[in-house]
Amino acid sequence: MSVPEQKNHQPTYIDDRFPGPDPYAPLTDLPTFALTSDDLTDGSRLSPAQLGGNDISPQLSWSGAPEDTVTYAVTCYDPDAPTGSGYWHWAVFNIPAEVTSLPAGAGDDELVGLPEGAVALRGDSGRRGYYGAKPPAGHGPHRYLYAVHAVPGTLDIPDRSTPAILGFNLNFRASARALLWGWAEN
Structure with missing residues (x-):
C-alpha cells in the first residue's frame, strides 16, 4: 500500500497551550474549502452554548467544496482529552x-435538526447528538476541531x-476538508 504524498500542512490549531497532537x-x-459559523470564531474560546450541559451544536456554513461532492460529513473532535485517543x-x-x-x-438528541438522509453516530459520550465541550477541571485548555468533509459519494x-470508523473512511474517501476550531477550559 502506498502512502499518499503529504502537502504543506500548516494548521492554525497547533499551539503550545494544548497538550495533544495534530490529529x-x-x-x-x-x-x-470555506467553513464559517455565526457561533464560533476560528481559534476563539467556545461560547457557553457549546459547552457541556448546554450541548448546542454551533451553526456551521460551508462553500467552495469540489463540484463532484455528493455528501458531507461533520465532526467535532477533542484531540487534547486525556484518553490516548482523543x-x-x-x-x-x-x-x-x-x-x-x-x-x-x-445536533440535538432527537436529531430533528439534521437533514433527511444524514446519519448520526454515537460519540464518546454515548449520545448521537452533539455533546458540548467539557474538559476535566485543571487539565488545561482543550481544542474542539469542527470538520466538514466533502465526499464524492455516500x-x-x-x-x-x-466516529473513528467514520474518520477512517473519510481519510480514504473524502475529496476535501474544511476546519474551524475553538477551545474551552474548566
Missing part, C-alpha cells in the same frame, strides 16, 4: 450535497459504528 497530520492532506463530540455523515449549512442546535457505514 490530521498523519491523514491524507486534502484541499480545503474524544469524539459529534459525528454525522451522508448530509446531502445541496445542504451547505446546519443551524445552531442541529458512505455505507452502519449507524452503530464509531
